[in-house]
Amino acid sequence: MYKVIYLYILKCKDDTYYTGVTNNLEKRLKEHNLGISKESYTFSRRPVELMWHEAFTNFHLAFEWETRIKKWSKKKKEALINNDYDALIKLSKKNFRQQK
Numbered sequence: 001m002y003k004v005i006y007l008y009i010l011k012c013k014d015d016t017y018y019t020g021v022t023n024n025l026e027k028r029l030k031e032h033n034l035g036i037s038k039e040s041y042t043f044s045r046r047p048v049e050l051m052w053h054e055a056f057t058n059f060h061l062a063f064e065w066e067t068r069i070k071k072w073s074k075k076k077k078e079a080l081i082n083n084d085y086d087a088l089i090k091l092s093k094k095n096f097r098q099q100k
Contacts (some may be wrong), residue, residue: 005062008053012045017077019069021062027047
């Protein structure tokens with residue numbers, strides 16, 4: 001049996017996005033909305049709403065993607081959330097050209 005880890009994106013009350021990983025998506029979403037830690041990004045931005053998630057069996061890959069997505073622009077995250085892969089590709093190319 002494989003263990004699963006979830007990569008997820010939450011939309012916060014202030015219209016920002018939070019990206020994280022967890023092995024229990026339902027429990028983690030409740031924790032974000034309850035405000036378990038005053039130091040957490042989402043504490044003052046509650047309530048939060050689950051916008052997107054993906055299950056991984058490779059923990060390293062999930063954490064690698066979390067790190068990548070956290071660096072993405074809001075528009076790029078929204079393209080992923082909306083399954084708009086054409087926009088995701090265009091935004092990736094645009095960002096790549098700007099880095100040169």
